[in-house]
Amino acid sequence: MWWSNAVIYQVYVRSFQDSDGDGVGDLPGATRRLEHVAELGASAVWLSPIYPSPNADYGYDVTDFQAVEPTFGTLADLDRLIARAHELGLRVILDFVPCHTSIEHRWFRAHPEYYVWSDTVPNNWRAAFGGGAWGHDPVTGRYFLHSFFPEQADLDWHEPEVRRRIAEALAFWVARGVDGFRLDALDRIMKDERLRDDPPATEPPPFPMTPEDAKLDHVHSRNAPDVGVALQAIRAAVGSAFLVGEVYLRTSEMGPYLEALDEVFSFDAMHSGPDARRLAKAIAAGVARGQTGWVLSNHDFSRLPTRAGPGNARACVMLLLFLPGPVFMFQGDELGMGDAVPAGEPLDRNARDGFRMPMRWDTSEHAGFSSTTPWLRSDGSQVPAAVEQSADPGSMLSLVKRALTLRASLGQDRRDARVIESPPDTVVVARGDRLAAINLGDEPRPAPVAGTRLVLEARPGDGGDLSVIPPHGGWIATAAS
Ligand code: GLC
Numbered sequence: 420m421w422w423s424n425a426v427i428y429q430v431y432v433r434s435f436q437d438s439d440g441d442g443v444g445d446l447p448g449a450t451r452r453l454e455h456v457a458e459l460g461a462s463a464v465w466l467s468p469i470y471p472s473p474n475a476d477y478g479y480d481v482t483d484f485q486a487v488e489p490t491f492g493t494l495a496d497l498d499r500l501i502a503r504a505h506e507l508g509l510r511v512i513l514d515f516v517p518c519h520t521s522i523e524h525r526w527f528r529a530h531p532e533y534y535v536w537s538d539t540v541p542n543n544w545r546a547a548f549g550g551g552a553w554g555h556d557p558v559t560g561r562y563f564l565h566s567f568f569p570e571q572a573d574l575d576w577h578e579p580e581v582r583r584r585i586a587e588a589l590a591f592w593v594a595r596g597v598d599g600f601r602l603d604a605l606d607r608i609m610k611d612e613r614l615r616d617d618p619p620a621t622e623p624p625p626f627p628m629t630p631e632d633a634k635l636d637h638v639h640s641r642n643a644p645d646v647g648v649a650l651q652a653i654r655a656a657v658g659s660a661f662l663v664g665e666v667y668l669r670t671s672e673m674g675p676y677l678e679a680l681d682e683v684f685s686f687d688a689m690h691s692g693p694d695a696r697r698l699a700k701a702i703a704a705g706v707a708r709g710q711t712g713w714v715l716s717n718h719d720f721s722r723l724p725t726r727a728g729p730g731n732a733r734a735c736v737m738l739l740l741f742l743p744g745p746v747f748m749f750q751g752d753e754l755g756m757g758d759a760v761p762a763g764e765p766l767d768r769n770a771r772d773g774f775r776m777p778m779r780w781d782t783s784e785h786a787g788f789s790s791t792t793p794w795l796r797s798d799g800s801q802v803p804a805a806v807e808q809s810a811d812p813g814s815m816l817s818l819v820k821r822a823l824t825l826r827a828s829l830g831q832d833r834r835d836a837r838v839i840e841s842p843p844d845t846v847v848v849a850r851g852d853r854l855a856a857i858n859l860g861d862e863p864r865p866a867p868v869a870g871t872r873l874v875l876e877a878r879p880g881d882g883g884d885l886s887v888i889p890p891h892g893g894w895i896a897t898a899a900s
Contacts, residue, residue: 422599422661422681423831425745426823431718432467432491433477434777435750437789444777444788446492449630450500452780453507455805459753460823463510467718469497470516473523475570477515477767478774479603480521489629494595501596510598511662517585517653518604519571524585527572528558533584535564535575541614542639547607548769552640566607566641568768576608576649586656599661602653605676609646611639625669626690627720642668648868650679663712663745663830670704670711682712682745685765689714693728695859699846702742703838704785712745715752718775722749724757727859732889733818734857734877738846739820741855741895743833748819750778754808755815759797766795766845773797779804813879825875825895829853845888849898857893864888865866870896 436448456464468478469487487494504511518527526533531572537553544552546569553562554569564573574581576857589600617635624633633641652660663682666673672682687701705711715721715736724732732755740746756779761772776797780787781804802808806818829850841847844860847867853874856866870885875895882894 420681421462421510422660422663423745424826424832425510426460426740427463427465427663427712427745428456428461429465429717429746429747429749430456430467431775431849431898432469433794434775435786436778436780437791440790441490441739442789442791443490445490445792446487446496446500450496450503452778453500453503453509459508459820460827461509461514461748463598464502464504465512465747466514468514468603473521475521475568475768479516480519480523480568480571481516482516482521482524484520485586485591498595505596510661511596512599512601512663513592513597514603515589515592515600516603517574517576517649518566518608519573519581520521521561522554522570522572524572530580531559533574533581534572534577535610535615537562537564542616543635543870544614544617545629545635547628547632549631563609566604573607573610576652577612582649582652586652589653589656593657593660596803597660598655599663599681602662602664602680604667605646605650605680606662606668607641608649611641611643611644612863615639621869626667626686642672644675646897647678650676654679657810663747670701670708673708673711677710678709679706679815679895682710684714684747686714689717689720689726690741692726693731694725695846695857695861697820698859699838699841702836702846702848704840706743706834706836709833710744711738712747713742714749714775715739716749716756717747719750719771720774720818721750722774723758724755728891729757731857731859733815734859734891734893736815736819737822737875737877737893737895738848738857740819740826741829741848741850741853743829743836743850749774751776751802751818752814754779754802754805756802759801760799761798762773762798781806805817818831818877821875839867842888844890847888852897853895854898855893855895856888858888858890861890863890868898870894870898872897 435444436452438448470481520787540553546552620636662680685705691697758773759776777788777793806812839847842864847856872884874881877892881892
């Protein structure tokens with residue numbers, strides 16, 4: 420399968436490239452920058468939602484599943500983007516949002532039966548971004564379910580017409596040449612039909628969530644046992660197109676999702692922070708499960724250099740790009756972008772602006788992103804721009820390119836990776852006769868297996884002694900088996 424070893428590059432369209440001088444990225448701009456993605460050695464682009472949206476949640480509140488947001492361009496612009504991507508050997512994946520629509524979607528009034536309603540607040544479910552999950556509709560006086568912002572009403576996937584309408588939308592994009600979909604918020608797509616209360620949590624949540632949400636065990640508000648009903652409808656609509664699910668659960672809980680999807684993201688690995696033990700366990704679990712992809716960063720959480728600690732970004736990038744299974748990188752990961760401090764009023768109500776800053780292409784006033792002040796600006800220090808990094812063999816961009824060249828030589832075997840027991844703060848993974856060893860701590864550590872010939876180093880000099888894993892660094896080497 421083309422995605423088995425793919426590097427899938429997430430384009431956050433608003434922040435990638437502006438072409439018409441309004442300070443907001445768009446599809447013609449993105450098309451122009453596809454060469455950058457192809458030159459990196461990536462296999463595909465994933466476009467963050469491109470559908471018309473009032474932007475309560477920047478594109479994840481959709482008002483029409485079969486159209487393009489006018490600020491981003493037209494359907495013809497998307498056709499041109501797809502054609503150019505294919506010409507460059509890149510596949511195109513759309514972000515699709517099956518769990519909810521904007522409350523401004525025509526369906527919300529014309530087809531209330533597509534949504535989940537109750538005459539009173541029926542239970543204790545919480546919304547992922549805070550507050551209760553039931554919104555009061557002043558028009559009908561009833562309450563509708565919203566798993567995210569109150570502007571995002573949950574669709575009722577038990578309703579056959581919902582399945583039919585979404586299937587129609589997915590087929591529309593497949594017919595336009597799209598190669599696959601990243602499916603948003605799938606653990607929220609099916610919930611208890613009887614709307615029973617979530618019981619109190621008995622253990623801390625595995626991943627970040629609001630303190631209110633963390634108090635509950637989400638056995639009814641999400642991850643319902645009949646999720647296959649929704650997923651099979653989606654699979655039937657797209658045929659053999661690639662499907663990766665955003666399922667905010669542990670790797671061990673992905674079984675029912677993977678019956679219909681090709682891949683899921685490893686949130687276990689993404690949320691391991693600088694904890695090498697956790698990262699090693701997450702990698703072992705993902706490799707054993709199969710169908711698990713790795714995420715450098717995305718538009719929802721702290722970027723990799725911030726999550727892993729600034730000194731550890733290069734080592735983590737090198738290791739993640741070594742793993743079998745698809746790797747998802749977020750625009751700017753190749754430049755080492757960490758979280759930024761946004762300037763001006765916050766835009767995203769869930770405080771994610773700092774992860775979504777415009778690309779830094781060059782050293783001009785607006786970094787080559789736009790001819791005018793961008794929609795999102797940062798206060799903080801900036802990474803060197805792409806043009807500067809291209810010319811610097813020691814840059815993050817150069818490391819990423821080398822890691823991707825190496826990756827292409829590693830082959831398709833998804834089961835060939837083994838996590839090797841290693842000293843504290845370190846993660847060591849073998850694939851065939853290659854060994855990747857990184858150290859996220861402050862002390863040098865002995866390598867459990869010494870490398871014999873250096874293949875790649877996280878920082879210049881890291882591979883000087885292949886019996887040692889240097890602090891905040893690492894190497895990939897061949898090793899005697
Ligand atoms: C997913 C998206 C996130 C969005 C949410 C609701 O988690 O990645 O950006 O806010 O779903 O659609």
